[in-house]
Amino acid sequence: MIEEPPLLTIRRAFPRPTAAQVAAFQDVPTGFVCDALGGQGAMNTVIRPIGGLEREVHAAGPALVADNGPAEILATVAAVHFAQPGDVIVAATHGGRNVAAAGDNLCAMMRNKGCVAFVTDGELRDYKGLMEVGLPAWCAGLNPNSPFSKGPGRVGFGATVAGRHVESGDMIVADRDGVVVVPFTRIDAVIARLEQITRLEAEAEEKVRSGYCDFPAIEAMIADGSAIVID
Template identity: 60%
Template sequence: MIEEPATLQIRAKIKRPTQAQIDAFKNIPTGFLCDAMEGQGALCTSIQPVCTDGGLPLHAHGPALVADNGPAEILATMGALHIAQEGDIVVAAAHGHTDCAAAGDRFCGMMKNKGVAGFVTDGQMRDYSGIVAAGLPAWCAGLSPNSPYSNGPGKVGFGAVVGGRHIETGDIVVADRDGVVVVPFAMIDAVIAQLAAIQELEDTLDAKVQDGFCEMTKVQAMLKDGTAKLVS
């Protein structure tokens, strides 16, 4: 028989990006980040903003503080709240469990008071009106009024699979109306280095489209070199 784990484990030493690294992701669209990571990086599309009608900000960025809860559990999220630093994104792993809430309005209010920049979970949330009133940007897999438990076991400050991607504490999380993207800690500087070029390319194409551009130059080139052809 395996040894029973501690009810709650909290990592004592947590790696964190520098403030300059964090600031580089302010107001950056999630699509830009995916473009910088070979088209990848987004969590499952089931994880969406809890509010899209203007009641809450639709952009948040910061270092991940991962709370690895079991299904229907919130003990690890409680531990994350205890050690959270200003600007953190609390990421609550519910292991895809969607039959009860992973957080509600009071949790959001306390995280907001602690200076947390946002909340992300692959579980559901509840107390919609209170969440909006708390003012904390949040992304989740829907709403459920069912209550979670806080019995553990849980781990804080390590990593977990959330929305189909492994997230480690210290990774950069950026969330907006399109979804949630994770930049692994080891890739932070490489992604930052590409952002200016991606922005320039986007701005250039936007201007061309606004001026009437409507051609697929890749298709034109393929027709010209024979890799595509017109057929009757």
């Protein structure tokens, strides 16, 4: 007979980014971070910021992954207990829907613990209370149904959340455009690329403001025959 797993498995010691590494991502647009990752890195767009796109929101910090089953919350509760200031709790629900992955009180406890954001591929509830709590949160929608806390769950490991694998200790950068995961082993390389990307974006924006609207590369493709024009 297969043994039942423990209700909770918790890993407290995992590599974490340094304070300087975390600081390098503050107020950096997620689009810049994706560019530094080669054009990828974002979770599926089912994940949206609570409060809508009109609300200015940005968060950056190390992931603390709470791997729950569908309709479960025990791992998230344990993650709050073990969270460190600056953490982003990332709660996996493995595609579970029609039940809340957290509500205003649990998000308020995350805020009290010093967490900077909450990300889940599940749904949230208590919208009015969440707005009062003010913790930046990204989720798959709203639903008032209650979750269970029976386990099993895992904290401090990894999980796939909205199509993107996240390991505890990875950098999470999130804004109104979405949630991006920077693998721990690539943090320094991404930081090194961000300076160049920020400069190139500023140059491009200045050209557009000055009236730029043509693409010489398209004319070059027509000239060398790799593109044809049919009138």
